[in-house]
Amino acid sequence: xxxxxxxxxxxxxxxxxxxxxxxxxxxxxxxxxxxxxxxxxxxxxxxxxxxxxxxxxxxxxxxxxxxxxxxxxxxxxxxxxxxxxxxxxxxxxxxxxxxxxxxxxxxxxxxxxxxxxxxxxxxxxxxxx
Numbered sequence: 001x002x003x004x005x006x007x008x009x010x011x012x013x014x015x016x017x018x019x020x021x022x023x024x025x026x027x028x029x030x031x032x033x034x035x036x037x038x039x040x041x042x043x044x045x046x047x048x049x050x051x052x053x054x055x056x057x058x059x060x061x062x063x064x065x066x067x068x069x070x071x072x073x074x075x076x077x078x079x080x081x082x083x084x085x086x087x088x089x090x091x092x093x094x095x096x097x098x099x100x101x102x103x104x105x106x107x108x109x110x111x112x113x114x115x116x117x118x119x120x121x122x123x124x125x126x127x128x129x
Contacts, residue, residue, distance in 0.1 A: 005017035089095050104112055123129045 004020045005021060006023055007017055008015040085095050085098070088098055107115075120129060
């Protein structure tokens with residue numbers, strides 16, 4: 001024979017079946033002079049309540065896990081790029097020159113021309129032109 005249960009409904013919410021022994025234990029705690037620093041008898045999950053802090057912790061964990069996944073992908077991509085540069089070097093290309101070309105290709109023509117003009121000016125000022 002199963003233990004008797006109680007169900008509380010209020011405002012469209014329902015506690016579900018609660019064993020009478022749990023209700024009695026809760027009443028005993030509520031009726032006693034207890035230290036406010038003691039832990040609650042029921043967890044937030046058991047009562048159906050979640051604090052903002054709990055929700056924020058879950059959200060924070062999700063953000064961190066997303067960043068960690070992206071960091072793993074970034075490491076994989078970085079390793080792939082290293083392998084490509086090793087292939088470049090193995091076939092006789094100058095890796096430093098290729099890296100410079102890649103940096104230059106990221107810039108638009110006007111930006112490249114401005115940098116080249118400044119570089120030429122500085123080199124001329126130092127007598128290197």
